[in-house]
Amino acid sequence: MENQKWGFKKNNEVNAAAAIGMRNILETIMRNIDETRTGKAMIHLGHGDPSVYSCFRTSNIVELSLVESIQSANFNCYAPNDGVDPARRAIAEFLSRDLPYKLKTDDIFVTVGAEHGIHVLLQVLASPGANILLPRPNYPTYESRAKLSQLEVRHFDLLPEKGWEVDLDRVKKLADNKTVAIVLINPGNPCGNVYTFEHLKKIAETARQLGIMIISDEVYAHQVFGEKPFVPMGVFGDIVPVVTIGSLSKRWIVPGWRFGWIAITDRNGLLQKTKIVDSIKNCLVMTGEPPTVIQGAVPRIMKDTPDSFFLNINKLLKEAVDMVYEKLKEIQGVDCPHKPEGSMFVMVKLNLSSFVDVVDDTDFCMKLAKEESMILLPGSAVGLKNFVRMSFAAEKKILFCGIGRIKHFCLRHAKH
Incomplete structure (x- = not known):
């Protein structure tokens, strides 16, 4: 069998295309999470899936x-x-x-x-x-x-x-x-x-x-x-x-x-x-x-589908983004250049000069996952290096906890 020649082989084009896909990138980051080691349940704000939260249940x-x-x-x-x-x-x-x-x-x-x-x-x-x-x-x-x-x-x-x-x-x-x-x-x-x-x-x-x-x-x-x-x-x-x-x-x-x-x-x-x-x-x-x-x-x-359903979803998102935007201002080392007005995401800029050992956005997300059991999407995955994308389509208590973890992470890696 070792000397047998086979006519099939991997498709490099498919592999290269998949490598830059969001799901592959998030799965790579997730492999860094060990909830037993950190003692913290995973918080996933790397993609927009509000359906997992009861307050966002469909009509x-x-x-x-x-x-x-x-x-x-x-x-x-x-x-x-x-x-x-x-x-x-x-x-x-x-x-x-x-x-x-x-x-x-x-x-x-x-x-x-x-x-x-x-x-x-x-x-x-x-x-x-x-x-x-x-x-x-x-x-x-x-x-x-x-x-x-x-x-x-x-x-x-x-x-x-x-x-x-x-x-x-x-x-x-x-x-x-x-x-x-x-x-x-x-x-x-x-x-x-x-x-x-x-x-x-x-x-x-x-x-x-x-x-x-x-x-x-x-x-x-x-x-x-x-x-x-x-x-x-x-x-x-x-x-x-x-x-x-x-x-x-x-x-x-x-x-x-x-x-x-x-x-x-x-x-x-x-x-x-x-x-x-x-x-x-x-x-x-x-x-x-x-x-x-x-x-x-x-x-x-x-x-x-009643208009009241859509109005409530938008109300929840507005309340979430108002809180997230204000809380991000309190964290040294990150900046939000524009407050979101729609969708479910905010782009957060990393000020790398504020950190002692964070190389880039991917390094930030990998270490955040390992130390805080929290997932964000590196900005390089969407074409903007040294930013991270964060979903705010989640329950307020999850967002509050998540921002707390980002704050603790930034303090731990900050230059003093």
């Missing part, structure tokens, strides 16, 4: 809708590749509430969560020599999927001193005749920023000038609690073709359901004319779709 309507879908026995069959029409129609009607025109059923394609939508779109756009513009910092799935699709990535910066606005001058310099799209995440992950109508319009006009489409990641749509309202990028679909990614995951607090969608907001029909829509359909033919019973539940979820 009763959501649960009943799934039960009714299962008990109806109408959704035990295979689903069409684009999705079950009632679900697609419900999503179109739901999104149209915020748009100056009505989306049609055919404008919606259901996906296995937002990540599936990302995979589909980047695969569709990956032609030889093509490049895509990604924000820095950003959500790591875009990086890993682009790498796997051999789609060149070019980064534009988000400016913390301007509330993480897009550096449009940099965007214009990066783009060329091989640029296919620019990716926006609004409300922001990982920054918690919310873009104004005026800034979004400038982005749309810039994209039109450059001849590129916009992929607008709106997984946290309407999950805002600052002074700025959420404005969907699709509002500017008459200026530039916009493809929106959304999901039930965050707003309805059901991340494990893995239900999302791709929405085409393109008043001038350019994505139809260029056959991008056909390519999306063909890509979906080759991949799986969300469980049919969840699709069957979507119409009632979209129609009947």
Whole structure:
């Protein structure tokens, strides 16, 4: 057997793409945790999963809708590749509430969560020599999927001193005749920023000038609690073709359901004319779709989830971020350049000169896990070295305890 030659071998491209994925990075950090040694239960604020806390439980309507879908026995069959029409129609009607025109059923394609939508779109756009513009910092799935699709990535910066606005001058310099799209995440992950109508319009006009489409990641749509309202990028679909990614995951607090969608907001029909829509359909033919019973539940979820549920979630997030932002100010060695106005995350800057033995953001997170049984995501995982990303979508007592652990860690490693 030792001398036998085999025709299979590892796929280096897949391994390289997975290595920069958020889950792999968090799992590596988790291996440093030994609760028996520290005497402290693990606190995981490295990802946004509020569903584990009772105060963030999803609406009763959501649960009943799934039960009714299962008990109806109408959704035990295979689903069409684009999705079950009632679900697609419900999503179109739901999104149209915020748009100056009505989306049609055919404008919606259901996906296995937002990540599936990302995979589909980047695969569709990956032609030889093509490049895509990604924000820095950003959500790591875009990086890993682009790498796997051999789609060149070019980064534009988000400016913390301007509330993480897009550096449009940099965007214009990066783009060329091989640029296919620019990716926006609004409300922001990982920054918690919310873009104004005026800034979004400038982005749309810039994209039109450059001849590129916009992929607008709106997984946290309407999950805002600052002074700025959420404005969907699709509002500017008459200026530039916009493809929106959304999901039930965050707003309805059901991340494990893995239900999302791709929405085409393109008043001038350019994505139809260029056959991008056909390519999306063909890509979906080759991949799986969300469980049919969840699709069957979507119409009632979209129609009947009370506004009071969403208002309460936003209230909880606002109270959490207010506390976290103020408490972080008390910790020497860290700084929060911009108070989050949406989503579930805050980016915290590390002042490495304040520490005696912390090399960088990854070292900070590894040692924090080992000494305090606490997980944060290194900023380098989202493209911003010497920051850390922290979720505030947790119970107040967990956040209070977590910040206490960060404070103790920083004091222990501080220069005296």
